[in-house]
Amino acid sequence: MIGGKIAFASGMLLALAGGWIAFPRILYRTRPQPVDFSHKIHAEKAGAKCEDCHAFRDDGTYAGIPTLDRCTSCHAAAMGATAEEKSFIDNYVTPNREPQWLSYARQPENVYFSHVAHVKLGKVKCERCHGNEGGSANLRPFQVDPISGYSRDIWGRPVNRIALRNEGGMKMDDCVDCHRRQGLEYSCLGCHK
Amino acid sequence: MTTTRRNLFKFVGGGAMGALLTPAPWRLITDTALWSENWPGIPRPARGEITTRFTHCTLCPAGCAVRARCVAGQPVSLTGVNPHPISRGALCPWGIAGHQLPYHPARVRQGPMREAIAAIERAIRKRSAGERVAVLDLRPGRTVSWTYRRAMAALDGGLYVTPPQSAYAIDLAAAKTVVSFGAPLFDGWGTPGNVFAARTNFRLIQVEPVESRSAALADIWLPIRPGTEAVIALALAGEIAVAEAARVTGVDEKTLGAAKEAMAGGPVLALAADPASPLMNWNAKLGALGHTVVARRESPVPDTWKKAAPATQMAAATDGTIRVLLIDESLPGGYIPWSEIAPKLAPDAVVVAFTSSSEGYARHAQCALPTAVYPETAEDVGPAIDTVAAVFRISTPLIAAVVPVVNPGQFVSRIAGLPPSDALRERADVIHKAGSGMLIGYADGKSTPVKAVTADDFWKTLNQGGCWMDSTGKQTLPGKLEFTASAEPAQDELPLTVVATEPRRGGLESTLLSKLERESNLRLSADRVALSPVDARAGGIENGARCVFETARGRLSVAAMIDAAVPVGVVEVAGGPRVADLCGANGRARVVRA
Numbered sequence: 024m025i026g027g028k029i030a031f032a033s034g035m036l037l038a039l040a041g042g043w044i045a046f047p048r049i050l051y052r053t054r055p056q057p058v059d060f061s062h063k064i065h066a067e068k069a070g071a072k073c074e075d076c077h078a079f080r081d082d083g084t085y086a087g088i089p090t091l092d093r094c095t096s097c098h099a100a101a102m103g104a105t106a107e108e109k110s111f112i113d114n115y116v117t118p119n120r121e122p123q124w125l126s127y128a129r130q131p132e133n134v135y136f137s138h139v140a141h142v143k144l145g146k147v148k149c150e151r152c153h154g155n156e157g158g159s160a161n162l163r164p165f166q167v168d169p170i171s172g173y174s175r176d177i178w179g180r181p182v183n184r185i186a187l188r189n190e191g192g193m194k195m196d197d198c199v200d201c202h203r204r205q206g207l208e209y210s211c212l213g214c215h216k
Numbered sequence: 217m218t219t220t221r222r223n224l225f226k227f228v229g230g231g232a233m234g235a236l237l238t239p240a241p242w243r244l245i246t247d248t249a250l251w252s253e254n255w256p257g258i259p260r261p262a263r264g265e266i267t268t269r270f271t272h273c274t275l276c277p278a279g280c281a282v283r284a285r286c287v288a289g290q291p292v293s294l295t296g297v298n299p300h301p302i303s304r305g306a307l308c309p310w311g312i313a314g315h316q317l318p319y320h321p322a323r324v325r326q327g328p329m330r331e332a333i334a335a336i337e338r339a340i341r342k343r344s345a346g347e348r349v350a351v352l353d354l355r356p357g358r359t360v361s362w363t364y365r366r367a368m369a370a371l372d373g374g375l376y377v378t379p380p381q382s383a384y385a386i387d388l389a390a391a392k393t394v395v396s397f398g399a400p401l402f403d404g405w406g407t408p409g410n411v412f413a414a415r416t417n418f419r420l421i422q423v424e425p426v427e428s429r430s431a432a433l434a435d436i437w438l439p440i441r442p443g444t445e446a447v448i449a450l451a452l453a454g455e456i457a458v459a460e461a462a463r464v465t466g467v468d469e470k471t472l473g474a475a476k477e478a479m480a481g482g483p484v485l486a487l488a489a490d491p492a493s494p495l496m497n498w499n500a501k502l503g504a505l506g507h508t509v510v511a512r513r514e515s516p517v518p519d520t521w522k523k524a525a526p527a528t529q530m531a532a533a534t535d536g537t538i539r540v541l542l543i544d545e546s547l548p549g550g551y552i553p554w555s556e557i558a559p560k561l562a563p564d565a566v567v568v569a570f571t572s573s574s575e576g577y578a579r580h581a582q583c584a585l586p587t588a589v590y591p592e593t594a595e596d597v598g599p600a601i602d603t604v605a606a607v608f609r610i611s612t613p614l615i616a617a618v619v620p621v622v623n624p625g626q627f628v629s630r631i632a633g634l635p636p637s638d639a640l641r642e643r644a645d646v647i648h649k650a651g652s653g654m655l656i657g658y659a660d661g662k663s664t665p666v667k668a669v670t671a672d673d674f675w676k677t678l679n680q681g682g683c684w685m686d687s688t689g690k691q692t693l694p695g696k697l698e699f700t701a702s703a704e705p706a707q708d709e710l711p712l713t714v715v716a717t718e719p720r721r722g723g724l725e726s727t728l729l730s731k732l733e734r735e736s737n738l739r740l741s742a743d744r745v746a747l748s749p750v751d752a753r754a755g756g757i758e759n760g761a762r763c764v765f766e767t768a769r770g771r772l773s774v775a776a777m778i779d780a781a782v783p784v785g786v787v788e789v790a791g792g793p794r795v796a797d798l799c800g801a802n803g804r805a806r807v808v809r810a
Contacts, residue, residue: 026220026223027222027226027397028225028226028749030224030226030227030230031226031227031230031233032227032230033227033230034227034228034229034230034232034234035230035233035234035235035237035697036230036234036365037234038230038231038232038235039230039237040235040239041235041240042234042237042238042239042240042241043238043239046238046239046240046243047239050243064307070231075787082268082659084268110642113448117642123512131241131250131253131375132260135292135293168247169513170244170247170248170250171246171247171250171251171255172250173250182239182243183239184239202704214723216292216293
């Protein structure tokens with residue numbers, strides 16, 4: 024009788040440990056970014072603001088991750104003595120090769136999202152969805168769920184989404200929650216055009 | 217603890233219970249669903265630079281201005297263009313999904329081009345005196361229409377044929393009361409943005425047997441018995457008593473009286489579902505000519521084009537004389553029932569249809585040659601019925617044709633021996649040279665006098681997002697409206713009046729509308745008819761039963777829907793080529809169990 028309870032409890036404990044500790048670790052594949060970019064150095068030493076590199080085009084569309092020509096406007100030659108900058112110059116600037124950045128926030132193809140509507144009209148801070156990326160000294164490794172193909176940032180950092188408290192993740196639920204809490208309109212065709 | 221079979225089961229049970237209390241199974245369910253959306257074979261849009269391009273929709277004569285959001289050069293979403301003075305930023309459901317049409321599964325993807333040319337040339341060589349070569353242009357008023365006319369003038373015995381056309385335009389903004397005899401004012405008539413912008417200024421009296429969308433949005437709906445429209449017109453004009461008209465038409469006397477009173481508020485305009493309907497003649501008595509019904513204006517053309525063949529009606533052709541018939545069905549437009557065309561053909565006539573859909577004339581032609589579909593098309597859009605000023609706008613291709621296509625204008629020019637030319641550019645240059653009107657750019661919303669731009673800049677703006685619009689000026693009379701009704705023999709054995717409630721343009725169906733039709737049943741699809749419960753009961757027809765829709769011209773297998781909103785004695789159908797071929801102008805039908 025007692026042996027049966029122990030067997031049941033041990034099976035349960037093993038599953039709980041696997042589901043809560045091992046599963047999140049094995050779910051995501053980690054890939055390094057091509058360059059170890061420091062937002063912090065650029066913000067503090069160069070005084071750069073988010074929109075200096077992550078700019079809006081003249082027609083209001085969002086340019087997203089900056090391309091190499093934006094970087095070379097300052098880094099045509101090395102400005103410091105760090106190994107990261109030297110590597111960047113040697114591997115990308117000199118051969119004029121575009122870095123293949125891995126986007127943490129890439130939405131699936133069936134989603135239309137307007138940055139200009141949220142940032143310029145809605146006055147939403149970048150950190151609201153992207154976290155405090157602008158203060159990071161190193162780029163986080165890019166983590167992707169190989170089953171769904173989505174970045175971990177889309178789902179949200181905690182695998183159970185319980186700890187999010189509406190402050191993380193970029194799933195449809197998160198968009199709807201934010202719109203609902205602020206009394207804004209939302210409909211299928213708003214994002215799935 | 218000993219390892220027994222029972223304990224092993226308990227261990228597994230505990231594990232299953234524990235697993236359910238973790239995020240793992242729930243997350244895997246979500247992930248598996250997302251994974252299934254990315255299976256190989258499912259098309260994925262390209263990644264790339266996001267750009268904005270402009271064009272004009274060619275899916276109907278409204279020619280609404282379109283802003284296309286493109287990713288890596290591929291249009292991914294279409295919206296209207298606010299600065300456009302006629303379409304005013306609006307697009308219909310068909311236009312919104314237009315960029316998906318090139319990939320429509322029902323698109324005609326190949327055709328025997330060489331065989332068609334050989335057959336046409338052989339027929340032209342061997343035709344006897346009096347036999348003719350004809351082009352049937354379902355969307356007249358375009359620059360390519362002029363090419364057809366010039367080609368037919370160059371050919372001995374050439375004939376340029378169009379569906380019945382109206383020589384008038386409607387100034388909806390000038391009307392205070394609109395009496396619509398079944399015109400789908402809010403469901404495909406005119407330019408959607410223009411109609412809804414004018415809506416607040418006029419009262420709408422919709423005269424129609426069934427409660428269409430326009431009837432539902434009308435100020436007054438007069439639910440008449442089918443075929444009694446003329447009686448309503450006489451009553452509203454005060455030529456017969458309201459009580460008598462109410463008795464004949466089945467409309468409530470009080471409602472009819474209210475409609476008559478509403479007409480006292482200002483300029484009245486009469487509209488009919490068919491622009492060449494005799495009901496349009498009523499506008500002369502209403503004093504609408506020159507005010508709300510005005511002459512249709514066309515943008516200038518080179519003088520050398522003016523020796524082109526005149527536009528004629530199919531009915532005017534002599535029976536049995538058309539040896540070669542080339543049908544331009546590349547854009548959805550008017551449709552002439554095949555029963556009106558067939559008698560005009562010589563016994564061994566060659567019929568070639570330029571089309572993207574196998575639903576229309578491709579069913580009757582020896583050769584169906586695939587054409588570009590919007591937004592692959594590079595041509596201008598003719599004037600819409602509610603465009604008062606002359607306009608010139610070009611539908612610039614947003615993508616290259618995804619299947620090998622034939623250019624109907626070049627094909628007909630080659631048959632007629634016309635030298636190759638860029639007709640659009642020639643016409644744009646003539647408009648520019650005339651120097652009147654404004655050039656409206658969509659990217660910046662600015663209107664610039666044509667005189668202030670060079671010919672090259674004019675052409676560039678027309679191709680990159682803009683339109684030319686002439687000044688409205690003084691309105692001119694459209695000439696006499698003298699339409700006559702086509703005589704259709706009475707068919708007593710066919711008890712039901714056919715009412716086409718869903719205006720359909722032919723061609724490929726919109727992917728958006730096909731969802732409304734196939735999946736939600738919100739709109740009547742082409743293979744369904746709707747009957748009143750009384751008529752259904754009389755025929756022993758159950759809801760959803762397979763039936764035969766039968767007219768004097770043929771039969772069609774359909775599914776019957778029973779709808780209490782359908783009047784007794786009426787069968788509602790979705791319009792379109794197959795139904796038009798079966799019903800003609802004044803359709804009578806019966807529906808029997810299959």
